[in-house]
Amino acid sequence: MATILIVEDERSINELIKRNLQSVGHTCIAVLDGGAAIQQLAEQDVDLVLLDVMLPEMDGYEVFRQIRGTPTIFLTARSSLSDKVKGLTIGADDYLVKPFEMLELLARVDAVLRRTKKECKEFELDGVKIEFASRQVFLHAEPVECTPKEFDLLEVLVKNRNIALSRDKLIELVWGYDYAGDTRTVDVHIQKLRKKLDLEARIKTVYKLGYRLEV
Structure with missing residues (x-):
């Protein structure tokens, strides 16, 4: 299975995502802000990043620019078409609007991992x-x-x-x-x-x- 970095500043959502991903066999690293995410990625390889757009101090778009090259799914409450287009245009692999069902998140994670050849064979x-x-x-x-x-x-x-x-x-x-x-x-x-x-x-x-x- 994959190693996934969760970048979400709401602790309850962060923990819920982590528990669900771990329950299906993924290894998770959970952080609450962009600076910690960049530090984690500098220290170890991950297969996928789940990245909240609305983070304190440094938003998800800026974090993504600094970690470009790592498969990323944006998680955000922003549902406008322009926000979705922006996220996908700058190179994100997917864009999931809150609130979402965990089964949908798991399916999208599987889809991105398949495309990046990190899926469980x-x-x-x-x-x-x-x-x-x-x-x-x-x-x-x-x-x-x-x-x-x-x-x-x-x-x-x-x-x-x-x-x-x-x-x-x-x-x-x-x-x-x-x-x-x-x-x-x-x-x-x-x-x-x-x-x-x-x-x-x-x-x-x-x-x-x-x-x-x-x-």
Whole structure:
């Protein structure tokens, strides 16, 4: 997974982002101002920066100019088109407007890491090995046949591991907004994954909500 620098002056938001990124396996460094961010980047390499625009003393745009070359997602309450265009024009990889859902942030982080070739190419757990590029799954080194939707569901669970996902959210992420079926199809696919991959103890049912892959 990746090493991510979080630059956000609101402590509660900073901590929330950090907890969610760590829950899916990323290593996080959290700072509260631009000066500390520049110092951290001078001392160690990071794969991605999550950078608030409205920082004390030195705003996020100035920080970005000094750290140019490191993949960056701007986080900001400024939602105007001109602000978005400015952020992207100066070279940011993405621009996310507050307030945002953590699942959206995780998805955007994954997208930027894929583009910058820092994404996780494999995942292993309890004898299960997933190769994302080839869409292959193995159990104790033996290949396991998964349907396209079973693999998509498994990938979503892995990328959002330790996070409870509702059935509706899983439908949205795996089958798409225009899916005409009901949420029972999620239950069927979950049962198949549990059985095929011996993950009964890992894919937890979250009462009256959905499912969570515990790692």
